[in-house]
Amino acid sequence: MTSRSRTTAGGSSQSGESHALGGSGLAVVDLSRRHARWGERIIMAVLVTAALLSVLTTVGIVISLLAPTITFFQHVNVWDFLTGTEWTAVFGVEWEDKSFGVLPLVTATMMTTVIALSVAVPLGLGIAMLLSEYASRRVRSVVKPVLEVLAGIPTVVYGFFAITAVVPLLEIFVDIDGLYSVLSAGLVMGFMIVPTVASLSEDAMSAVPSALRQGSYALGANRMKTTLRVVFPAALSGIVAAVVLGISRAVGETMIVTLAAGNLVRLSFNPVEGAQTMTGFIAQVATGDAPEGSPLYYSLFAVGALLFVITFVMNLISIRLVRKYRQVY
Amino acid sequence: MSTALLDAPAEHRPLQSGRRAGLGSVIFAFVLWSCLAIACTFLLFLLITIVQEGIGRFDAGLVTAQPSKIRPETAGVESAFFGTLWMMAATAAMAIPLGIAAAIYLEEYADPLRWWNRLIELNIQNLAAVPSVIYGILALAFVVRGPVSLGVVLLAGAVALALLILPVIIITTREAMRSVPREIRDGSLALGATQWQTTWKQVLPAAVPGIATGSILALSRAIGEAAPLLLVGAAAFVTFNPDGVLSRYTTLPNQIATLVPQPGEAFRDLAYATILLLIIVLLAMNAVAIWLRNRFQRSW
Numbered sequence: 001m002t003s004r005s006r007t008t009a010g011g012s013s014q015s016g017e018s019h020a021l022g023g024s025g026l027a028v029v030d031l032s033r034r035h036a037r038w039g040e041r042i043i044m045a046v047l048v049t050a051a052l053l054s055v056l057t058t059v060g061i062v063i064s065l066l067a068p069t070i071t072f073f074q075h076v077n078v079w080d081f082l083t084g085t086e087w088t089a090v091f092g093v094e095w096e097d098k099s100f101g102v103l104p105l106v107t108a109t110m111m112t113t114v115i116a117l118s119v120a121v122p123l124g125l126g127i128a129m130l131l132s133e134y135a136s137r138r139v140r141s142v143v144k145p146v147l148e149v150l151a152g153i154p155t156v157v158y159g160f161f162a163i164t165a166v167v168p169l170l171e172i173f174v175d176i177d178g179l180y181s182v183l184s185a186g187l188v189m190g191f192m193i194v195p196t197v198a199s200l201s202e203d204a205m206s207a208v209p210s211a212l213r214q215g216s217y218a219l220g221a222n223r224m225k226t227t228l229r230v231v232f233p234a235a236l237s238g239i240v241a242a243v244v245l246g247i248s249r250a251v252g253e254t255m256i257v258t259l260a261a262g263n264l265v266r267l268s269f270n271p272v273e274g275a276q277t278m279t280g281f282i283a284q285v286a287t288g289d290a291p292e293g294s295p296l297y298y299s300l301f302a303v304g305a306l307l308f309v310i311t312f313v314m315n316l317i318s319i320r321l322v323r324k325y326r327q328v329y
Numbered sequence: 330m331s332t333a334l335l336d337a338p339a340e341h342r343p344l345q346s347g348r349r350a351g352l353g354s355v356i357f358a359f360v361l362w363s364c365l366a367i368a369c370t371f372l373l374f375l376l377i378t379i380v381q382e383g384i385g386r387f388d389a390g391l392v393t394a395q396p397s398k399i400r401p402e403t404a405g406v407e408s409a410f411f412g413t414l415w416m417m418a419a420t421a422a423m424a425i426p427l428g429i430a431a432a433i434y435l436e437e438y439a440d441p442l443r444w445w446n447r448l449i450e451l452n453i454q455n456l457a458a459v460p461s462v463i464y465g466i467l468a469l470a471f472v473v474r475g476p477v478s479l480g481v482v483l484l485a486g487a488v489a490l491a492l493l494i495l496p497v498i499i500i501t502t503r504e505a506m507r508s509v510p511r512e513i514r515d516g517s518l519a520l521g522a523t524q525w526q527t528t529w530k531q532v533l534p535a536a537v538p539g540i541a542t543g544s545i546l547a548l549s550r551a552i553g554e555a556a557p558l559l560l561v562g563a564a565a566f567v568t569f570n571p572d573g574v575l576s577r578y579t580t581l582p583n584q585i586a587t588l589v590p591q592p593g594e595a596f597r598d599l600a601y602a603t604i605l606l607l608i609i610v611l612l613a614m615n616a617v618a619i620w621l622r623n624r625f626q627r628s629w
Binding site: 037039040043047053054060063067068123127129134146148152154155156157158159160163222248253254255258282286287300301308311314316319 | 351353354357358360361362363364365367368369371372374375378379382427428430431433434435438439448449451452453454455456458459460461462463464465466467469470471474475492495496499523524525546549550553554555556559560564582583585586589597600601604607608611612615619
């Protein structure tokens with residue numbers, strides 16, 4: 001009995017040793033020495049903390065928006081907020097003096113977004129198709145930095161450019177009353193979003209396997225038919241993701257609409273008039289001095305929360321769609 | 330090898346299309362090229378306008394004279410220029426170490442199948458697309474007021490910008506680390522190095538060019554931002570240079586936003602000169618990033 005138990009003990013200690021050396025001879029999978037030193041554990045803890053900071057940021061955003069928004073909705077009916085057509089947050093002092101119907105801000109945001117997308121989607125898709133299916137390597141090496149510069153120009157520059165250079169140009173064709181118009185803000189924002197749509201759609205189209213293109217050519221299709229009927233449908237989920245991300249950027253863009261669309265609250269669908277968007281309102285209140293605890297202060301957070309919810313949903317849709325095409329190919 | 334051949338751009342392949350290009354195809358190709366032409370024309374129009382309008386006031390006085398609402402003809406943007414430099418340094422000091430640390434965890438340590446790691450990843454992807462003005466609200470609630478209550482100081486703005494570019498730095502750092510081949514790590518671990526020694530002495534040095542490029546591009550995005558800073562104090566009219574991270578401040582983009590609504594040609598010229606200064610700073614940063622990428626990036 002004693003000798004037997006000794007051998008077992010000896011055997012187990014031997015196998016334990018070989019584990020410490022990196023696993024037994026057959027199953028060498030993980031070469032790393034785990035739990036080797038205290039220093040390693042501390043470093044690991046620091047790294048995990050840094051990664052968790054991103055989760056904390058999201059939690060922080062939600063808390064910072066939620067608490068004042070709850071206070072806001074104790075004074076304002078949620079339904080009135082979402083469906084009301086009159087927004088007079090900056091006038092008067094007391095809650096009763098103001099009406100908080102957010103629709104004018106939402107329609108203005110929709111107007112600038114639609115105009116921006118009608119510029120960014122055709123141009124972005126055209127450039128993506130050109131880069132992915134037509135252009136030579138040399139053309140690509142020139143175009144990519146151009147897109148990077150276009151994407152890197154500060155939005156405040158775009159906004160100033162819209163009122164000083166684009167409005168005079170537009171006035172040749174349409175009659176713009178004063179400096180501000182939804183049209184000029186939307187157009188310039190569209191060019192700002194072109195790189196986003198172009199580079200993400202190009203990623204999606206480049207991920208389409210060459211075998212599909214070759215099959216199409218073998219069946220006698222030319223390059224246009226291959227691009228439009230084979231590559232485009234195959235990359236569709238990625239392209240939709242690019243467009244959805246473009247919408248999210250247009251909805252959240254602040255400086256262009258603040259400078260170029262003006263700060264007049266107006267429920268109108270006339271693109272040559274100025275109108276304040278959701279982000280425009282946030283910027284206006286931030287620039288002025290809204291005393292902490294005033295109705296105006298709380299309304300800033302309520303509009304911010306609405307903006308966050310809209311872009312959050314858009315982003316999740318976009319991320320989901322990108323994963324879909326990554327899984328397929 | 331065969332896949333490399335298949336993935337080559339279409340022009341390098343001898344076999345292209347079955348039929349001769351009809352009128353439709355020619356028009357289609359023309360439309361695609363015009364999309365590019367329109368975007369390039371817009372960019373050229375923008376840059377030429379900035380240079381033309383901005384060059385008149387673009388001199389040393391721009392960064393050696395303080396802003397003034399009374400004498401725009403001789404005013405500069407000194408406080409904003411130094412505010413931007415301070416902002417860049419403070420943002421980089423916070424965002425780059427944190428971003429690299431988070432990227433190391435996700436790329437080298439985390440098990441991608443665990444739900445919490447997937448949650449962190451999804452969360453970072455979402456944060457990368459959250460509107461910048463929301464980060465201003467976050468800093469307003471936690472740093473300017475609330476638990477930290479620093480008031481409208483430079484550090485509050487830097488926190489907002491650091492959190493804004495953190496996802497970008499994490500994503501680009503991970504890409505740079507992913508391009509370091511598995512064999513390097515295996516070799517290091519096989520020689521007895523710990524996980525951290527492998528990461529610190531093998532993976533990170535090899536990934537430095539990619540990390541540097543990504544960080545510079547992220548920083549150039551941060552210093553062009555005006556929206557989040559509006560909420561944390563940069564909208565104020567400041568006529569002195571910041572002397573630390575707890576000083577009041579303004580930045581170049583916010584100074585431009587302040588100049589825009591002012592009436593008169595002189596303010597307009599000053600705004601364009603400031604834009605020219607900002608664009609030159611940004612293009613220089615971009616050029617450094619591209620140079621780093623081309624000069625030091627290894628292909629394995």
